[in-house]
Amino acid sequence: MNLYVAQFVLVEECQETSERTYYITSSLLAASDPEQAFSHAQSWLPGYEDQMHNEAGQLVRYHASGLYELEEVAVQPTRLLEATHGLYGVEVGHFRVPLASQSVTPKAKAELAVFSGQRAQQGVPRDVPASAALPLRPGRA
Numbered sequence: 001m002n003l004y005v006a007q008f009v010l011v012e013e014c015q016e017t018s019e020r021t022y023y024i025t026s027s028l029l030a031a032s033d034p035e036q037a038f039s040h041a042q043s044w045l046p047g048y049e050d051q052m053h054n055e056a057g058q059l060v061r062y063h064a065s066g067l068y069e070l071e072e073v074a075v076q077p078t079r080l081l082e083a084t085h086g087l088y089g090v091e092v093g094h095f096r097v098p099l100a101s102q103s104v105t106p107k108a109k110a111e112l113a114v115f116s117g118q119r120a121q122q123g124v125p126r127d128v129p130a131s132a133a134l135p136l137r138p139g140r141a
Helices: 034-048 077-083
Strands: 002-014 020-031 050-053 059-072
Antiparallel strands (some): 002 020, 002 059, 050 059
16 A cells, blocks of 8 residues: 545635635645555545535525646655654645636646656656655645
8 A cells, every 4th residue: 555645726705705715734644556546535525515604695506616736645655653753754645726816726647746656846757866856845835
């Protein structure tokens, strides 16, 4: 089993104003290979559907429009706890936030890091050790 991080595009839409807000949420999952990880992540999409009324009484709907990224975590599951005590912990992927004026759109399966052979948003080939990639440091956005 390997660990993967699935990043989902979540959409919050006010029905009366059609105003949309986009979020990225990440989940850690275990799978035997990228195909199984992709299948698990896809099966979770309906679970993000919800609706409520905001303070103004307007109907707000939530849904996941798809995967933004799917990456394999460089640390083996058996070493995960130990690795969290290392410098900067365990890097579980990161992404460049689009400009506020841009919408966030899901990627096609072939564009996801585990299928394209690239680390997300870094352009680092998958065979480069994770230690050679720039880790996110506490306090950095």
